Amino acid sequence: MATEACYQAIGILQSHSFLNNFNHHQKLQIGSVKFVARDCLSSNGLPSRGSKYSGQRNYGIVRSSASQTSVVDPVSSPSRSNTGESNKKSSEAALILIRHGESLWNEKNLFTGCVDVPLSKKGIDEAIEAGKRISSIPVDVIFTSALIRAQMTAMLAMTQHRRKKVPIVMHNESEQARAWSQVFSEDTKKQSIPVVASWQLNERMYGELQGLNKQETADRYGKEQVHEWRRSYDIPPPNGESLEMCAERAVAYFRDQIEPQLLSGKNVMIAAHGNSLRSIIMYLDKLTSQEVISLELSTGIPMLYILKEGRFIRRGSPIGPSEAGVYAYTRNLALYRQKLDEMFQ
Numbered sequence: 001m002a003t004e005a006c007y008q009a010i011g012i013l014q015s016h017s018f019l020n021n022f023n024h025h026q027k028l029q030i031g032s033v034k035f036v037a038r039d040c041l042s043s044n045g046l047p048s049r050g051s052k053y054s055g056q057r058n059y060g061i062v063r064s065s066a067s068q069t070s071v072v073d074p075v076s077s078p079s080r081s082n083t084g085e086s087n088k089k090s091s092e093a094a095l096i097l098i099r100h101g102e103s104l105w106n107e108k109n110l111f112t113g114c115v116d117v118p119l120s121k122k123g124i125d126e127a128i129e130a131g132k133r134i135s136s137i138p139v140d141v142i143f144t145s146a147l148i149r150a151q152m153t154a155m156l157a158m159t160q161h162r163r164k165k166v167p168i169v170m171h172n173e174s175e176q177a178r179a180w181s182q183v184f185s186e187d188t189k190k191q192s193i194p195v196v197a198s199w200q201l202n203e204r205m206y207g208e209l210q211g212l213n214k215q216e217t218a219d220r221y222g223k224e225q226v227h228e229w230r231r232s233y234d235i236p237p238p239n240g241e242s243l244e245m246c247a248e249r250a251v252a253y254f255r256d257q258i259e260p261q262l263l264s265g266k267n268v269m270i271a272a273h274g275n276s277l278r279s280i281i282m283y284l285d286k287l288t289s290q291e292v293i294s295l296e297l298s299t300g301i302p303m304l305y306i307l308k309e310g311r312f313i314r315r316g317s318p319i320g321p322s323e324a325g326v327y328a329y330t331r332n333l334a335l336y337r338q339k340l341d342e343m344f345q
């Protein structure tokens with residue numbers, strides 16, 4: 001398969017309270033962080049957003065362009081009084097997508113689908129490494145699938161976040177669950193990040209392939225047939241979901257539950273799966289059913305998008321907490337990171 005590192009999706013969210021905070025600090029130096037206010041210009045020579053790409057897209061390798069946007073930051077939220085009003089005005093937010101780290105069945109090369117398998121040791125390391133890469137990017141709310149490998153990934157990644165907010169799993173499955181998991185301190189709530197788990201973000205249901213070895217299945221049914229089951233848009237594996245079927249629930253969930261959060265200025269992280277994320281990326285990047293065939297996602301690689309003026313802008317994958325490129329995407333991201341530097345040096 002041809003592999004062109006055409007681009008990498010990285011999401012950055014913007015947070016209004018952050019903007020408000022920093023509006024009071026106009027004198028702040030951006031320090032060594034370079035703010036680049038230009039679009040479609042890749043800092044590393046790779047194709048920029050909007051360029052035509054071909055071949056396989058491995059979002060775990062690609063870099064992307066820089067353009068001017070702003071980012072939210074919940075850092076120290078001393079004055080949140082006007083946050084609501086600010087949120088209404090803002091149309092910017094960061095979105096981080098992350099495929100779970102390697103699972104114990106990825107390690108064994110087994111079709112997994114909706115079987116609820118935990119991370120392998122390598123997957124745990126990948127999640128922690130991913131957390132380091134996004135540790136200076138604001139996160140206000142986390143969405144995960146209902147499967148443990150995505151939830152482990154989100155939680156492990158957040159152990160590395162410099163802001164040190166506590167991710168808390170929401171329990172809305174019953175009145176009692178909701179009542180029994182209430183928090184009664186506003187201050188504590190401000191230091192928390194809600195984690196919403198939903199089956200709609202689960203991996204595609206792989207039908208009768210679940211538990212089978214991928215190589216053995218290819219040997220038995222032929223490489224082409226297995227590739228069709230794994231990567232075509234509308235051909236389902238036996239008694240399983242096609243990508244199209246997976247997209248029907250994953251993209252609907254994204255549009256109904258996640259996009260409104262982003263539009264209100266909340267910075268969002270989604271920890272999910274190869275195919276539920278492929279369908280969401282197809283929606284974000286407006287890929288055709290032909291183009292999505294070559295879209296591959298690596299395990300444990302965070303990808304950043306910025307929502308600006310109703311448009312999702314792909315930003316690629318942050319290299320680390322101090323990588324200039326990511327923070328150059330927006331003034332507010334740079335300021336967010338600088339504020340963290342000042343607070344936690």
Ligand SMILES: O=C(O)[C@H](O)COP(=O)(O)O
Nearest residue numbers: 110111112113203230274
């Ligand atoms: O469910 C699985 O087996 C994997 O998570 C995704 O598999 P795929 O790359 O074969 O779609």
